[in-house]
Amino acid sequence: MKKNISINLFGTLYNIDEDAYNLMESYLQSMKRYFSRQEGGEEVADDIEHRVAELLWQRREAGMTAINIETVKEIIDTIGNAEQIASDSGEEQGTTAEGQDATFKESFSQFTKEAERFTRDTYDRGRNHVNTHHFYRRADDKILGGVCSGAAAYFNSGDSLVWRLSAVLGTLLLSWIGIGLFIPIVYIVLWLLAPVAVTPEDRLRMQGKEITPENLAQQVKEESQRPIVVQNNDGCAGGCLKVLLVFIGMIVLFPFIISAIALIFAIVMVAGVGTAMVGGLFGSMQFFPEFSAFVGTCQPLFLTALICGLIVVILPIYGIVRLLRGGKKMRASVLTTLIVVWLLAIGLGITCAVGTGIKAEEWDHSGRAKIEFKQSVKELKFVGWELKEHKNLEEEFTNRRTGFGGLPRYAILMEPDNYSDITYTAKLEKEVDLPEEGAYQFMSLTEGFDAGLSYTFSYMDGGKEKEAVLRPSDSGIHLNSINWEDLTKNYTHFFPFLDREDESSWYHFSVDEEDWVYQCVDLPHVDAGKFKITINARDCSERIKIREIKVVKKEQEKQ
Amino acid sequence: MDINNAKSQMRKGMLEYSILLLLKQQAAYANDIILRLREADMIVMEGTLYPLLTRLKNDGLLAYEWQESTQGPPRKYYKLTTDGEEALTQLNVSWEEISRTINFLKQ
Numbered sequence A: 001m002k003k004n005i006s007i008n009l010f011g012t013l014y015n016i017d018e019d020a021y022n023l024m025e026s027y028l029q030s031m032k033r034y035f036s037r038q039e040g041g042e043e044v045a046d047d048i049e050h051r052v053a054e055l056l057w058q059r060r061e062a063g064m065t066a067i068n069i070e071t072v073k074e075i076i077d078t079i080g081n082a083e084q085i086a087s088d089s090g091e092e093q094g095t096t097a098e099g100q101d102a103t104f105k106e107s108f109s110q111f112t113k114e115a116e117r118f119t120r121d122t123y124d125r126g127r128n129h130v131n132t133h134h135f136y137r138r139a140d141d142k143i144l145g146g147v148c149s150g151a152a153a154y155f156n157s158g159d160s161l162v163w164r165l166s167a168v169l170g171t172l173l174l175s176w177i178g179i180g181l182f183i184p185i186v187y188i189v190l191w192l193l194a195p196v197a198v199t200p201e202d203r204l205r206m207q208g209k210e211i212t213p214e215n216l217a218q219q220v221k222e223e224s225q226r227p228i229v230v231q232n233n234d235g236c237a238g239g240c241l242k243v244l245l246v247f248i249g250m251i252v253l254f255p256f257i258i259s260a261i262a263l264i265f266a267i268v269m270v271a272g273v274g275t276a277m278v279g280g281l282f283g284s285m286q287f288f289p290e291f292s293a294f295v296g297t298c299q300p301l302f303l304t305a306l307i308c309g310l311i312v313v314i315l316p317i318y319g320i321v322r323l324l325r326g327g328k329k330m331r332a333s334v335l336t337t338l339i340v341v342w343l344l345a346i347g348l349g350i351t352c353a354v355g356t357g358i359k360a361e362e363w364d365h366s367g368r369a370k371i372e373f374k375q376s377v378k379e380l381k382f383v384g385w386e387l388k389e390h391k392n393l394e395e396e397f398t399n400r401r402t403g404f405g406g407l408p409r410y411a412i413l414m415e416p417d418n419y420s421d422i423t424y425t426a427k428l429e430k431e432v433d434l435p436e437e438g439a440y441q442f443m444s445l446t447e448g449f450d451a452g453l454s455y456t457f458s459y460m461d462g463g464k465e466k467e468a469v470l471r472p473s474d475s476g477i478h479l480n481s482i483n484w485e486d487l488t489k490n491y492t493h494f495f496p497f498l499d500r501e502d503e504s505s506w507y508h509f510s511v512d513e514e515d516w517v518y519q520c521v522d523l524p525h526v527d528a529g530k531f532k533i534t535i536n537a538r539d540c541s542e543r544i545k546i547r548e549i550k551v552v553k554k555e556q557e558k559q
Numbered sequence B: 001m002d003i004n005n006a007k008s009q010m011r012k013g014m015l016e017y018s019i020l021l022l023l024k025q026q027a028a029y030a031n032d033i034i035l036r037l038r039e040a041d042m043i044v045m046e047g048t049l050y051p052l053l054t055r056l057k058n059d060g061l062l063a064y065e066w067q068e069s070t071q072g073p074p075r076k077y078y079k080l081t082t083d084g085e086e087a088l089t090q091l092n093v094s095w096e097e098i099s100r101t102i103n104f105l106k107q
Helices: A018-035 A041-061 A069-080 A083-095 A099-109 A113-126 A147-154 A160-176 A182-193 A200-206 A213-225 A236-278 A289-297 A299-325 A332-366 A377-382 A484-490 A504-510 B003-025 B030-039 B046-058 B082-106
Strands: A004-009 A012-017 A369-374 A386-391 A394-398 A412-416 A424-434 A438-447 A453-461 A464-470 A516-526 A529-540 A544-553 B062-067 B075-080
Touching (some): A004 A041, A018 A069, A018 A213, A041 A069, A041 B046, A160 A182, A160 A299, A412 A529, A438 A453, A453 A516, A464 A516, A529 A544, B030 B075
Parallel strands (some): A369 A394
Antiparallel strands (some): A369 A412, A386 A424, A438 A516, A453 A529, B062 B075
C-alpha cells in the first residue's frame, strides 16, 4: 500500500503515488536548475514540464488511474535520457555566431569524437559551467556529521565504514604521539565548513561527476531505488556534543585498546617462546628469560586476563562495525547475552589482571637478584653451603659451565639485575671438619668487591671461641697482577686452589677483565672439631663470584 | 571511429533541417513534431527537442503561440517565421550540395 497524493499540473488533477511524486519532483527540479544556467533555459524547463504533463495525461486517458513510480521512470527515460541535450546545446555555442548554413555543414563535419569533445569543452567554458568537484557532507549516510561518508564519496574510494574506522584508529594512533586531537579538529572544521549534499546535483558534484541531464536523470532514478533517508540533522551544538562524547569515549577506551594490543603481543611472545622450547632451541629462551619465568609463575591468571581482555575489546569493535555497516538490528536476547558476557569479562579480566599484576610485582622484587650454586659433578665438593638468610635474592642451582674451556670459575655467584638499584642480602654457612689440631690458613678467592661482604671462620683455639674475618674489599693479592712464574715461585700458597702442574688452570684467574683477589689469614692454632664458615653479604649491590673459601692446614714444608 | 557516434552526429546535424521542413507544412506542437519525426524513422530523444526549439525560436526562425487543449495541458504551437523560411531555403541548397557530394562519392 502506498500513500497517494493529488497534484495539479496545468489545471488537471492527477493521482500519483508519493514515491513517484518525489521522483518526478526531484527530476523536474534538477532539470530546472540545470537549464537555468542557460539562456532561455527556464523556457526549456517549462517545456519539459509541459511534456511531462502531457505524457501523464496520455497515460491517464489510456486508463491509468494512479501514477506509479514505474511510469515516472518511463517518462524520465523518454525525456531525460538526453545526453544529446547537452551536446546539442553545445553546438549552439559554436553556431550562433556563424549562421545557419555554417551550422548545418559544421554539424555534419563533427563526425568524430574529438569534435564532440571540443564542442563540449567550449560549451562548458562558455556557460561558465565548470565541473566542480566539491566536498559535501552526506546527510543520507551519517553517524555524526556525514564527514567520513562525504570523504568516501569525494575520493570515490572505499566504503564509508573504512573511512570511519580509519578516523577512529588514526585518532588512537596519533594520540600515542600526542596529537590525538588532530583528526577530531579536522573533522569538526569540515563539519562546520562543508555543506550538506541536498540536491541530486550536489550528490553528483560530490563524486566529481559531470552535471549533465543524463547523469542527473540517472542519479535521480538511482536515488528513487535506494531511497535517501535524510537523518534528522541535529544542530551544531548537539552535533559538537556528539563529537566530543565520541572522542572522549575513545580516549577512555584507549587504555583498553592499548592493553589489548599489548596482550596480543604477549600471546605472540608466549607462542614464540613455547615454540622455541618445544623445538629445543633453548638459546632463544635467553632473550625472554624474565618473561617466560614470569608467565610460568602465574599462567592461569595471566591467560584468563588475556582471554577476558580480548573479549572486552573485540565485542565492542564487533558492535561498532555492525553499527557502522548499518546492518539489521540485533535481537534483544542476543544483545543482552553479549552485554552480560562483556560485563563479566570486564569484571573477571580486571580481577585476573590485578592478580597478575600483584604476582608480577612479587616476582619483580624477588627476581632482581639471584644467587647461583655450582652443581656440576666435578664441583660438588664445593657445595656444602646452606643459604641461611636472604633478602631480594632468588636461589638458583645451575650446572652451567662458564668460562673458556668449559671450566667453571665460581662456586657461588650472587648477581643483581643489571638495571636494578636494589640491594640484596645473603647469609650462607658451611661446616668444616678439621680432624686434627694445628696451624691452619683461612683463605678465599673472590671476584668482585662489595663493602657489605665478609667471610667469617668461627673456630676454637684452646677451648676459646675465636673468629677470623676476611673482607674482599680490603687488601688482597690481585691475581691479574702476577704471572705463572711468580706464582710458582712466590705464591705457592695459592695451590690449594690451583693445579700445580697445569698452567691453564691459572689463566682463568689472571684475565684482565676479571679481578680475582686472593686473601689469606694465618691461624696459628685451631682445635680439632667441626666449625663454621659464614659468608655474609649485607646490602650488597655488586656482582660477586666466589671461587672458594676454605680452611687449609698450613703446609709444613714452608717452615 | 565510433560508428554509433558518427550516426548520431549525422542525425543530429539533420535535426534542425528536419524540424524546419516539418514546420513549413503546418504549425505543430512538440508531441506532433515527435510523432512526425518518429513516423519518418528519425529517432529523437525528446529531451533534445526542447532546447533545440527554444534556440531556433530565440534565433528568430520559429515563433509559437499557446493554444488551450481539451486533451491535456496547453500546447505551444510552433510555426516558421519569414527568417525561418529563408534559412530553410538555404538549408535546402546545402542539402542538395551534400546529397550530390555523397552520391558522387558513392559511385
